Amino acid sequence: MDLYGTLRPLFFRLDPETAHNLAFWLGERLCSWPRLPEPAHRAGLRRSVFGLDFPTPLGLAAGLDKGATLLPLWKALGFGHVEIGTVTPRPQPGNPRPRLFRFPQAGLILNRMGFNSEGAEVVTARLRHRPAGLIVGGNLGKNKETPEAQALEDYRAAYRLIAPRVDYIALNVSSPNTPGLRNLQAPEALRPLLAGMLDLRKEMGLELQPLLLKLAPDLATEDLDAIVEVAVTSGISGLIATNTTLDREVVTEPLRALVEAKGAGGLSGVPLKPKAREVRRRILSALHGRLPLVACGGLGSAEDVQGALDDGAALAQIYSALIFEGPVLVKRIHQGLRQI
Ligand SMILES: Cc1cc2nc3c(=O)[nH]c(=O)nc-3n(C[C@H](O)[C@H](O)[C@H](O)COP(=O)(O)O)c2cc1C
Incomplete structure (x- = not known):
């Protein structure tokens, strides 16, 4: 895992998407190694949530492995679950580049990827080969050209293909x-x-498969309460909070001007942390324990993860912190969680 430490300066000199592609190229080579390490550091952190047995509460958030290409690697790093996607029913290229920006000085990422997806068929085929001991969630979205009024048909089309091959589904309505x-x-x-x-879940005989909803951090308090009521009464299995924020106020000057100069997109990482936590706490108080919540947004240490669990979240996911700190972060968080 020191490989990342060695390569990190190179990754951060490269354009972010080139660095991402290089990391995935290397990752795919590692995945074909016959003996990837067993993630011993996640021992003792097992928990059962919405009927699934998670090896650890820590998971990889959606958006990094959109096509489910590196599952054995995520398991070897110690993640208990990985949310693949967002997968759209039909392939689409996403927004034009540049669309991904890093601000290492602030632990911040700005992205406007726009659901670049190989499409549900390709991803489904890849999911035929899954490592045991890793929970895989499928995060679904709609294609860009699909009108809002027909969004349901897109989610259903992606669900039909992906759901039979994963452990849970997350509906992304918050990118x-x-x-x-x-x-x-x-x-x-x-x-x-x-x-x-x-x-559709019932029609397909998948009633026992958890169906989650992923929410944005930019919802007004009253709206959050109403959304929680809809989620609980609908009969879905849980919520994920949060996605990236559009709010530039989470960044202070002089960085804000630099971020604004890059244009549109969602912010993630350290600056999102307080806002995401506030939104989660509001959701948790509205939920009154009626559904489990998966914490996401700005988490980057054992203390952050434990804080989210203490707030009442059942699981936690990371993305941006992994980019800045590298794969060793998973082990560090697990060791910290055990100490705490
Ligand atoms: C480059 C990038 C791409 C992302 N793509 C997706 C996506 O396709 N679907 C999704 O639900 N969330 C996506 N996210 C949001 C993350 O899953 C997560 O909710 C957000 O980054 C907050 O967590 P973090 O602060 O730990 O990064 C993306 C985030 C980043 C940085």
Whole structure:
């Protein structure tokens, strides 16, 4: 795992997407090694959530392994679960580059990837080969050209292919980079969406498979309460909070000007931490324990993860911190969680 330490200066000199592609190229080579290490440091952290047995509460958030290409590696690093995707039903290229920006001085990432996806068929085929001992979630989205009114059909099309091959499904209605997507969080849009997905789940005989909803951190307090009620009464299995934020106020000057100069997109990493936690606490208080919550957004240490679990979250996911700190972060968080 020191490989990342050695390569990190190179990765951070490269354009972020080139660095990402290089890391994945290397990762794919590592995945074909016959003997990847067993992640011993996650021992003793097992927990059962929505009927699934998670080896550790720590997972990899959606968006990094969109196509499920590095599953054996995530397991070897020690993640208990990986959320693949966002997968759209049909392939699409995402937004034009540049669309990914790092600010290492602040532990911040700005992205407007816009659901670059190989499409559900390709990803489904890849999911035929999954390592044991790793929970895999499928995060689903709609294609950019699909009108909002037909969003349900897109989620259903992706679900039909992906759901039989994963352990849980997350509906992503919170990416800021697909125009109109976040409107699906409004109760009047959310109700039929969740009902339509739960009907399909039943039709496919997958009633026992958890169906989660991933929310944005940019919702007003009253809206959050209403969304929680829709989620609970619909009968879905849990919530994930949060996705990236559009709020530039989470960054202070002089960095804010640099971030704004890069244009549109969602912010993640350290600056998102307080906002994501506030939103999660609000959701947890509205939930009253009726559904499990997966914490995400700005988590980067054992203390952050333990703080989220102490707040009442059942699981935690990371993304940005892994980019800045490297794979050793998973072990460090596990060791810290055990000490705490
Ligand atoms: C480059 C990038 C791409 C992302 N793509 C997705 C995505 O496709 N679907 C999704 O639900 N979340 C996506 N996310 C959001 C993350 O899953 C996570 O919710 C967010 O980054 C906050 O966590 P963090 O602060 O630990 O990074 C993406 C984040 C980044 C940085």
